[in-house]
Amino acid sequence: MRLSKSKDASYASQQKTMSKSKSKGTISKGVDPLLVWLYLILIGIGITAIFGVTYKEGDPIVSSFFSFKTDYSKQLYFFGISLILAVFILLTDSKFFTATANLWYAFGIGLLLLVFPFHSNVKGTESIIRFGGFQFQPAEFCKVCVCLALAKYFSQVDLNFQRTRSQLIAAAIALLPAAMSILQHETGLALVYFAFFIVMYREGLPATVLVVGFSLAVLVVATLLVEKNTLALVLVAITALVIYLLRRQVRRDRALFIKIALVGVLCVGIQRFGVPFLFKHVLQPHQVERIFSTIGRDLPEEYKRPTAEPEPGVKVRKKDVDYNVKQSKIAIGSGGLLGKGLLRGTQTRFDFVPEQRTDFIFCTIGEGFGFAGTLTVLSVYLLLLFRIVAVAERQRSTFSRVYAYGVASVFFFHIVVNVCMTIGLAPVIGIPLPFISYGGTALITFTLLLFILIRLDADRQMVLR
Numbered sequence: 001m002r003l004s005k006s007k008d009a010s011y012a013s014q015q016k017t018m019s020k021s022k023s024k025g026t027i028s029k030g031v032d033p034l035l036v037w038l039y040l041i042l043i044g045i046g047i048t049a050i051f052g053v054t055y056k057e058g059d060p061i062v063s064s065f066f067s068f069k070t071d072y073s074k075q076l077y078f079f080g081i082s083l084i085l086a087v088f089i090l091l092t093d094s095k096f097f098t099a100t101a102n103l104w105y106a107f108g109i110g111l112l113l114l115v116f117p118f119h120s121n122v123k124g125t126e127s128i129i130r131f132g133g134f135q136f137q138p139a140e141f142c143k144v145c146v147c148l149a150l151a152k153y154f155s156q157v158d159l160n161f162q163r164t165r166s167q168l169i170a171a172a173i174a175l176l177p178a179a180m181s182i183l184q185h186e187t188g189l190a191l192v193y194f195a196f197f198i199v200m201y202r203e204g205l206p207a208t209v210l211v212v213g214f215s216l217a218v219l220v221v222a223t224l225l226v227e228k229n230t231l232a233l234v235l236v237a238i239t240a241l242v243i244y245l246l247r248r249q250v251r252r253d254r255a256l257f258i259k260i261a262l263v264g265v266l267c268v269g270i271q272r273f274g275v276p277f278l279f280k281h282v283l284q285p286h287q288v289e290r291i292f293s294t295i296g297r298d299l300p301e302e303y304k305r306p307t308a309e310p311e312p313g314v315k316v317r318k319k320d321v322d323y324n325v326k327q328s329k330i331a332i333g334s335g336g337l338l339g340k341g342l343l344r345g346t347q348t349r350f351d352f353v354p355e356q357r358t359d360f361i362f363c364t365i366g367e368g369f370g371f372a373g374t375l376t377v378l379s380v381y382l383l384l385l386f387r388i389v390a391v392a393e394r395q396r397s398t399f400s401r402v403y404a405y406g407v408a409s410v411f412f413f414h415i416v417v418n419v420c421m422t423i424g425l426a427p428v429i430g431i432p433l434p435f436i437s438y439g440g441t442a443l444i445t446f447t448l449l450l451f452i453l454i455r456l457d458a459d460r461q462m463v464l465r
Contacts, residue, residue: 030459031458032454038387042381046075050438054072085444100148109180112181115138139189140189150403151400151402152399155399155402161204177190182282188431198408199406202402225297232268294427329423329424331345332366335368335370336371338373339373362377378419381411385412388404404453407453418433
């Protein structure tokens with residue numbers, strides 16, 4: 001009798017526990033709280049920074065945040081939309097993303113195709129579609145689609161990524177949107193898609209591919225720094241030296257000699273024809289000027305493009321290519337250790353720095369909050385990246401792991417390049433700082449990237465394909 005009563009009590013307690021767990025809901029079940037908190041902290045920093053440079057003295061602070069007339073109020077509304085999408089993602093079954101990954105990729109490519117007939121020319125780029133008073137940039141959103149598509153591709157059971165065919169397919173998935181972005185004169189965002197090669201390297205891409213890619217980048221820089229005939233002689237000399245050092249192997253294998261010679265010829269061809277074609281016909285004139293400015297050289301005559309002749313008697317002011325970066329450095333340097341304080345900056349408050357709320361928002365933080373503020377922001381980003389990698393490594397599913405590394409690669413590229421171009425270590429290519437720069441499309445895209453990862457991680461015990 002006593003035994004039956006204890007069983008009844010145990011059963012009742014189990015039912016009570018189950019009812020409590022059900023009442024708590026499933027939206028927070030398995031969700032990584034650190035990723036959510038880092039996201040909210042970066043959003044808060046971004047809105048504060050945008051407020052610091054766009055607030056007009058005399059405007060009511062509270063009401064201006066909800067007026068949808070100021071940039072910081074618009075960013076707040078974009079955050080509201082992002083939050084709604086984030087909640088929707090957390091309520092979605094993880095299998096939805098695996099089942100529709102290829103459809104999302106096709107949808108993203110379709111949006112990029114729509115840009116060609118319906119684009120609007122905004123600041124030299126033709127990658128933006130306007131909807132009334134809103135702007136949408138498919139090249140930003142397509143990063144989510146590529147992340148999902150690559151995760152789907154790598155999660156195939158019979159995939160052998162050591163095969164050249166498999167590597168080419170993965171590269172095509174990542175680089176097709178990049179090629180379309182270049183055709184839309186959006187070279188900056190196109191470069192972001194090369195970050196997905198980090199994912200491929202994690203999944204078994206031979207290191208030689210990355211070495212070749214890095215070597216090509218070095219060759220391009222060398223082409224810009226060294227006189228072309230001198231560099232051609234240096235490349236020929238290096239090729240001859242390699243053949244000499246490998247002379248024993250070359251004697252046994254004539255094919256090796258042909259391969260080395262072909263690589264040497266290819267390098268000379270890239271230096272003499274490939275790089276000039278890239279700088280004359282692919283990159284925009286202002287991009288070419290910024291690249292030469294970054295390496296400390298004047299624009300050579302061969303890369304100068306004809307401009308319209310000024311009207312007689314009209315003085316044309318020479319444009320300072322380095323103006324943005326110079327003003328950005330001044331703003332960051334003037335912030336000192338602790339900064340001038342919110343709404344007390346001079347460089348950013350008086351619009352000396354162009355694009356100070358978007359591409360150059362890092363200098364806004366530097367002037368307002370000094371070295372301590374920039375170090376705090378970079379520390380938050382570093383913690384975010386380390387956390388994403390840790391989340392990636394604990395996944396049981398290949399799909400979730402590849403997607404997580406895709407998110408980490410995109411964030412890493414954006415953070416490093418944006419900060420470097422703000423302080424003059426990289427050419428200004430116009431990519432935003434994640435969660436901080438002003439812009440609805442970018443904020444929504446980064447939110448989707450992160451919260452899909454959080455949703456997949458919440459179901460990490462499942463094997464998704």
